[in-house]
Amino acid sequence: MTTETLTPEDERRFLDEILRRELTPSRSIAALLAGVLVVLLCVYFLLETILALFRLPGWLIDPDEALNWVAGLPGTGPGPVLALGGAVLAMVGFFFLVSALMPGRRARHSLPHPVLAVVVDDEVVASALARRARLAANVSPAQVMVTVARAQVLVNVRPTSGLRVTDDAVERAVTEELDAMGLSPRPSVTVHLASTGVVGA
Numbered sequence: 001m002t003t004e005t006l007t008p009e010d011e012r013r014f015l016d017e018i019l020r021r022e023l024t025p026s027r028s029i030a031a032l033l034a035g036v037l038v039v040l041l042c043v044y045f046l047l048e049t050i051l052a053l054f055r056l057p058g059w060l061i062d063p064d065e066a067l068n069w070v071a072g073l074p075g076t077g078p079g080p081v082l083a084l085g086g087a088v089l090a091m092v093g094f095f096f097l098v099s100a101l102m103p104g105r106r107a108r109h110s111l112p113h114p115v116l117a118v119v120v121d122d123e124v125v126a127s128a129l130a131r132r133a134r135l136a137a138n139v140s141p142a143q144v145m146v147t148v149a150r151a152q153v154l155v156n157v158r159p160t161s162g163l164r165v166t167d168d169a170v171e172r173a174v175t176e177e178l179d180a181m182g183l184s185p186r187p188s189v190t191v192h193l194a195s196t197g198v199v200g201a
Contacts, residue, residue: 011115018117023105023106023108023109023110023119024105024106025105025106030095030096030099034096044059044060047059048060048061048062052064105150107121107122107123107148108120108121108122109122109125109148109183109184109185109187110183110184111181111182111183111184112182112184122148122149123148125148125181125183126146126147126148126153127146128177128181129146129148129153129155129174129177129178130144130145130146130155132173132174132176132177133146133155133157133170133173133174133191135173136169136170136172136173136174137157137159137165137169137170138160138163138165139157139158139159139160139163139165139198140160140198143157143158143159143160143198144156144157144158146174148187149187150185150187151185151187151188152187152188152189152190153174153178153187153188153189153190154190154192155170155171155174155189155190155191155192156192156194157170157191157192157193157194158193158194158196158198159193159194159198160198160199161198161199165193167191167192167193170191170193171189171190171191174189174191175189
């Protein structure tokens with residue numbers, strides 16, 4: 001039994017594929033929903049066609065009447081109902097179109113590592129950045145809130161009354177922590193200082 005040794009390029013491609021799968025959400029739900037809708041429509045049309053072949057009354061709509069009604073649109077139906085139906089169909093189509101074209105993203109970032117695929121949740125990143133921002137601003141944990149997105153880190157700080165805090169100092173500390181993490185993709189940092197402070201204990 002022989003084992004095949006991967007080249008460094010193959011290993012890197014393998015790790016990149018793992019990272020892509022971990023950072024990108026699966027489209028299985030949208031695909032399952034689309035498949036169920038198509039199957040239900042096909043089963044319904046098959047049922048109506050069989051009933052029409054045996055000259056039995058249609059279950060819901062007679063196929064010939066339905067075709068004649070569609071051929072006579074828009075004059076054969078009430079305008080508001082047709083407009084509402086068209087809007088619903090457009091929204092459903094837009095949902096599946098966006099699901100197919102947009103890559104999507106999970107609330108995760110990747111960390112650099114030479115031989116492993118390392119993925120960290122944005123909540124963990126936010127917790128680490130909040131701690132660094134809290135130390136830089138000399139405030140309590142309740143006075144700092146950090147939100148991490150794909151391309152941006154938003155830091156909200158409520159300073160303690162009587163203590164001077166600058167957003168530059170907080171931004172510099174958070175940026176240094178991000179540089180040490182080496183997140184990919186690398187988000188930018190925005191710091192907001194509240195206009196009103198908190199009375200210190």
